[in-house]
Amino acid sequence: MRLGLVFGEAAxxxxxxxxMVISVVLVTFISLTFVGAAILLQFQINxxxxxxxxxxxxxxxxxxxxxxxxxxxxxxxxxEQKSAIxxxxxxxxxxxxxxxxDFEDHELAYENFKVSFEGSPLVDxxxxxxxxxxxxxxxxxxxxxxxxxxxxxxxxxxQSVVDQRQYLDGIFDILNAASxxxxxxxxxxxxxxxxxxxxxxxxxAFSRRREIGIMRLVGASNRFIxxxxxLEGVFASLIGSLLxxxxxxxxxxxxxxxxxxxxxxxxxxxxxxxxALVVVPILIALGGVLAAASAGFAITRYLKV
Amino acid sequence: MIRFDTxxxxxxxxxxxxxxxxxxxxxxxxxxxxxxxxxxxKSSFLRLVLKEEKPTKGQIHVLGQQLNTLxxxxxxxxxxxxxxxxxxxxxxPQKTVFDNVAFSLQVIGKSxxxxxxxxxxxxxxVGLAGKSSRFPHELSGGEQQRVAxxxxxxxxxxxxxxxxxxxxxxxxxxxxxxxxxxRINLGGTTVIMATHDVGIVDQMKRRVIELTDxxxxxxxxxxxxxxxxxxxxxxxxxxxxxxxxxxxxxEGAGA
Numbered sequence: 329m330r331l332g333l334v335f336g337e338a339a340x341x342x343x344x345x346x347x348m349v350i351s352v353v354l355v356t357f358i359s360l361t362f363v364g365a366a367i368l369l370q371f372q373i374n375x376x377x378x379x380x381x382x383x384x385x386x387x388x389x390x391x392x393x394x395x396x397x398x399x400x401x402x403x404x405x406x407x408e409q410k411s412a413i414x415x416x417x418x419x420x421x422x423x424x425x426x427x428x429x430d431f432e433d434h435e436l437a438y439e440n441f442k443v444s445f446e447g448s449p450l451v452d453x454x455x456x457x458x459x460x461x462x463x464x465x466x467x468x469x470x471x472x473x474x475x476x477x478x479x480x481x482x483x484x485x486x487q488s489v490v491d492q493r494q495y496l497d498g499i500f501d502i503l504n505a506a507s508x509x510x511x512x513x514x515x516x517x518x519x520x521x522x523x524x525x526x527x528x529x530x531x532x533a534f535s536r537r538r539e540i541g542i543m544r545l546v547g548a549s550n551r552f553i554x555x556x557x558x559l560e561g562v563f564a565s566l567i568g569s570l571l572x573x574x575x576x577x578x579x580x581x582x583x584x585x586x587x588x589x590x591x592x593x594x595x596x597x598x599x600x601x602x603x604a605l606v607v608v609p610i611l612i613a614l615g616g617v618l619a620a621a622s623a624g625f626a627i628t629r630y631l632k633v
Numbered sequence: 634m635i636r637f638d639t640x641x642x643x644x645x646x647x648x649x650x651x652x653x654x655x656x657x658x659x660x661x662x663x664x665x666x667x668x669x670x671x672x673x674x675k676s677s678f679l680r681l682v683l684k685e686e687k688p689t690k691g692q693i694h695v696l697g698q699q700l701n702t703l704x705x706x707x708x709x710x711x712x713x714x715x716x717x718x719x720x721x722x723x724x725x726p727q728k729t730v731f732d733n734v735a736f737s738l739q740v741i742g743k744s745x746x747x748x749x750x751x752x753x754x755x756x757x758x759v760g761l762a763g764k765s766s767r768f769p770h771e772l773s774g775g776e777q778q779r780v781a782x783x784x785x786x787x788x789x790x791x792x793x794x795x796x797x798x799x800x801x802x803x804x805x806x807x808x809x810x811x812x813x814x815x816r817i818n819l820g821g822t823t824v825i826m827a828t829h830d831v832g833i834v835d836q837m838k839r840r841v842i843e844l845t846d847x848x849x850x851x852x853x854x855x856x857x858x859x860x861x862x863x864x865x866x867x868x869x870x871x872x873x874x875x876x877x878x879x880x881x882x883x884e885g886a887g888a
Contacts, residue, residue, distance in 0.1 A: 330739075333739055538723070539736075542723060542725065542736065542740075544709070545712065545717055546712065546737035546740060546741060546784070546788070547712035547713035547741055548740035548741055549709045549710070549741075550709065552742070632705075
């Protein structure tokens with residue numbers, strides 16, 4: 329009886345205020361889609377970090393005949409210099425950090441180069457002796473690359489010591505910036521959504537001020553008076569949240585797992601449907617809580633005794 | 634039933650208080666007229682009883698509750714013991730007579746069965762038995778006021794507050810409304826009615842409380858609209874003297 333009355337009142341309010349309700353639905357839909365996209369982007373960054381940092385190595389490039397940078401003086405690294413570097417890598421100071429290391433000679437470097445730059449005119453220009461020999465070091469903890477860089481940089485025959493993660497960090501910085509931009513936009517849109525919900529509820533309450541006046545007069549409890557309005561706001565915003573959830577699922581299904589997977593393959597560790605399904609309940613909860621809070625706040629003015 | 638202890642009510646931006654040190658008591662089953670010029674404090678008095686306002690100073694007891702200590706959560710439950718009627722009826726135009734009365738029971742959580750029994754009973758009592766499916770705009774002013782009274786008493790309140798209930802009605806219709814209020818009073822309900830209607834007050838010979846500038850200047854059993862006997866007062870001589878002089882310059886004194 330009572331519940332039916334409360335829901336009936338809420339449905340009445342929704343019907344009477346249909347244009348405002350539609351705008352609430354749309355604004356929550358768009359703002360929460362931005363929130364969801366930002367969360368997905370963060371998931372993607374973490375996934376890629378895990379995937380790539382696992383594979384990132386420290387490359388110790390050796391001198392070639394034509395090189396004068398580092399400790400090189402246009403002289404190929406000698407066998408003694410290579411053994412000294414190898415000994416250093418196997419020494420007690422560095423060995424605990426190193427999982428394994430491989431040596432890449434001119435021929436192997438050239439093969440790898442041909443694979444990496446296949447189809448590019450660079451391949452025709454390159455020849456094995458231009459490409460430096462190198463040690464490829466896999467660290468146990470990729471964060472400790474500086475130890476290697478510091479202890480090996482100055483050694484004779486070493487052209488450079490490069491932590492490959494520094495190339496990845498650039499990509500992650502761009503993705504991070506994109507996700508912060510999405511969060512910034514989402515915040516602005518969410519503020520608009522909250523204000524719009526508050527305005528909608530005030531309008532709704534204003535159009536029912538006679539009923540509210542009588543309800544207060546005859547002693548209806550505050551909870552009874554405010555619940556229909558809160559339900560009204562929550563309902564409108566939940567529709568928006570569900571639409572946003574659907575948009576996020578569609579984004580992952582058709583763009584990430586469809587288009588991106590087809591064009592670049594899964595070599596970088598793309599997020600999957602599991603991640604999308606984590607985001608959807610977050611969006612629904614966020615939409616519901618924000619709507620309930622702003623509607624509840626908007627209606628308190630009509631409940632002062 | 635209702636007791637005011639030196640109650641003062643001031644509104645912001647108004648140095649003259651609406652009620653100024655009012656003390657009085659109304660007992661169970663009484664019928665009280667509240668008279669006085671516009672702005673003398675009648676409406677403030679009713680609003681204070683309803684706890685729509687808080688007194689600036691003093692204490693109010695209604696139905697054994699001290700209103701100052703009543704939390705805002707409990708105010709709705711307190712109000713269920715009071716019925717209120719206004720000059721402008723305040724009916725819901727899109728609801729029928731039956732639904733208008735039923736609405737006040739629905740919103741306090743009464744069962745469907747109770748509503749189906751209580752509403753026809755009360756409509757019969759106010760003389761609207763055959764008109765329960767009419768809309769307010771199809772009724773005369775007197776009938777609309779009867780609906781408002783039915784809504785106010787359907788929950789059997791201990792106190793009925795009426796703020797100029799006959800203010801919009803012609804004398805004959807007003808007499809009918811007064812007969813109804815009298816009958817409600819005979820049923821044990823305390824009735825407090827603010828009014829400007831000289832004829833009604835003079836004819837009914839009930840307790841009259843007269844307010845002037847927020848003070849009680851007369852509290853008379855079986856009184857008329859104008860002073861006919863020596864004012865009977867519950868408190869200080871000074872206020873009697875002040876009331877007898879024409880509009881004393883109390884500006885600033887009360888602030």
